[in-house]
Amino acid sequence: MRILITSGASELAQQLATQLAPNHQVRLTDRSPATTEFEFAVAALGHDASTRLLLQDCDALLLLHQQGRTGESEYDLIDMATRGVYNLLHAAVEAGVRRVVCISTLGLMDAYAPEMTVSERWRPRPTTAPAVLAAYLTEATCREFAREHKLDVTVLRIGTLVADDAELTPAGANLRGQDLAHGVALALAACTRPWVVYHLQSQVDGARFSTAKAQEELGYLHV
Amino acid sequence: MKVLILGGAGMLGPHVVPQLDQDFDLVVTDIKPLEIDFRGEFRTVDVANPQQVMDAAAGVDAIINLSVLRHDRKLAFDVNTLGCYNMMQAAVAHGIKRIINTGPHFTLAGPTFEYLDYDISPDIPPQPGTNLYALSKSLGYQICKTFTEHHDINVQTYLFYHFRAPDDQPGPRETAPFSVSWYNSAEVFKLGLEIDLNQLASANEAFFVFTDMPHGRFSNKKAKRVLGWQPRNDIEHFWRRSTSVQ
Numbered sequence: 339m340r341i342l343i344t345s346g347a348s349e350l351a352q353q354l355a356t357q358l359a360p361n362h363q364v365r366l367t368d369r370s371p372a373t374t375e376f377e378f379a380v381a382a383l384g385h386d387a388s389t390r391l392l393l394q395d396c397d398a399l400l401l402l403h404q405q406g407r408t409g410e411s412e413y414d415l416i417d418m419a420t421r422g423v424y425n426l427l428h429a430a431v432e433a434g435v436r437r438v439v440c441i442s443t444l445g446l447m448d449a450y451a452p453e454m455t456v457s458e459r460w461r462p463r464p465t466t467a468p469a470v471l472a473a474y475l476t477e478a479t480c481r482e483f484a485r486e487h488k489l490d491v492t493v494l495r496i497g498t499l500v501a502d503d504a505e506l507t508p509a510g511a512n513l514r515g516q517d518l519a520h521g522v523a524l525a526l527a528a529c530t531r532p533w534v535v536y537h538l539q540s541q542v543d544g545a546r547f548s549t550a551k552a553q554e555e556l557g558y559l560h561v
Numbered sequence: 562m563k564v565l566i567l568g569g570a571g572m573l574g575p576h577v578v579p580q581l582d583q584d585f586d587l588v589v590t591d592i593k594p595l596e597i598d599f600r601g602e603f604r605t606v607d608v609a610n611p612q613q614v615m616d617a618a619a620g621v622d623a624i625i626n627l628s629v630l631r632h633d634r635k636l637a638f639d640v641n642t643l644g645c646y647n648m649m650q651a652a653v654a655h656g657i658k659r660i661i662n663t664g665p666h667f668t669l670a671g672p673t674f675e676y677l678d679y680d681i682s683p684d685i686p687p688q689p690g691t692n693l694y695a696l697s698k699s700l701g702y703q704i705c706k707t708f709t710e711h712h713d714i715n716v717q718t719y720l721f722y723h724f725r726a727p728d729d730q731p732g733p734r735e736t737a738p739f740s741v742s743w744y745n746s747a748e749v750f751k752l753g754l755e756i757d758l759n760q761l762a763s764a765n766e767a768f769f770v771f772t773d774m775p776h777g778r779f780s781n782k783k784a785k786r787v788l789g790w791q792p793r794n795d796i797e798h799f800w801r802r803s804t805s806v807q
Binding site: 384385412413416417420421424425427428463464465466471474475478479482483485486488 | 611634635638639642643646649653671673687688689690691693696697699700703704707708710711712
């Protein structure tokens with residue numbers, strides 16, 4: 339499968355590309371250049387041919403949340419989460435790329451009390467923190483393309499990323515990089531429903547969020 | 562009460578400003594001049610410019626957002642989505658508690674509602690669809706709603722569809738079953754500025770503003786019941802035909 343990964347200059351995109359590369363062809367894109375061993379295209383995600391070209395010959399789009407980019411203003415963040423995503427999704431439709439995996443954040447569910455057993459059926463409760471609000475708006479944009487059956491969108495709401503050898507705590511909603519890569523690979527393979535949301539965090543006793551749905555439907559197993 | 566109007570020189574502004582001018586201190590803003598006389602102040606403000614919105618909102622008690630852009634993708638998101646973010650940031654910074662936002666009906670009720678259902682009320686989850694105008698406005702609505710959940714700010718969103726003038730004549734295209742005269746639509750804003758915010762069911766309330774129509778596709782009951790807005794019988798000729806035989 340050839341996969342376009344957005345926010346390609348980010349460390350997360352590079353990690354995922356490395357982990358997906360043995361089984362897939364990956365193409366990275368970002369608004370600024372980056373040094374990488376992978377195919378990389380600079381694109382501003384405007385309403386133009388350069389955005390359409392990104393998706394040429396691709397089978398799937400992996401939409402990475404822009405969270406944590408150095409030098410990114412709150413306005414850039416929200417602009418890319420809305421206009422940028424809208425342009426990219428339209429380009430995907432035009433290119434016949436149906437599979438979209440959207441990496442979102444479990445920060446959308448943080449407003450619930452810790453003792454609640456929050457699942458994907460619960461309403462997201464974004465804050466006005468730009469990164470969280472941006473993730474919410476990206477989900478909302480993707481959802482409309484799914485609602486019109488133009489794309490098959492799988493949303494992975496992920497916990498706070500930690501190193502693979504980091505100690506996990508029940509309060510942390512942490513996600514190890516290897517677990518994310520595992521979840522992404524499964525989601526890309528299974529992405530044939532118009533709209534589905536999964537919560538992903540690494541396994542720990544008393545985990546903040548359940549991953550039962552991802553385990554049952556995707557075969558997500560903690561490694 | 563000092564009221565900031567964003568996008569005041571667009572389609573709706575020239576109808577709204579005269580109805581508010583006597584009772585409120587208006588600061589009308591837009592990227593182009595408002596070509597009617599009024600006693601308030603006019604300032605050039607691009608709603609997509611955070612600092613300009615922040616500066617214009619200093620010292621006001623309420624904001625009415627009439628800004629809209631429909632076609633160009635960059636400008637539509639700048640105005641309809643980021644414009645709401647800029648407005649809400651300014652409201653937080655200046656302690657402004659009363660916001661009136663506006664948009665098209667498909668901010669909430671896109672094709673998945675409009676083409677399938679009847680008695681559609683504004684108390685529905687947004688289903689704008691992928692139309693640029695609808696989605697960019699709907700994302701602005703969601704930004705406003707999120708701010709009301711975390712700050713002491715109240716947002717009323719007034720949604721419109723077709724505007725008509727009483728002396729216009731019906732054309733070949735049927736008027737939408739969600740139509741209102743320009744004058745009648747503008748009457749809702751004074752009500753929204755004067756309503757006791759404690760009377761509203763939540764800090765984020767949407768209203769469909771259109772006159773009484775027999776179609777039954779959408780419902781305007783909430784605007785009448787909550788705001789006390791009164792539809793006028795001034796555009797009925799758009800859906801009535803003559804039954805007299807010559």
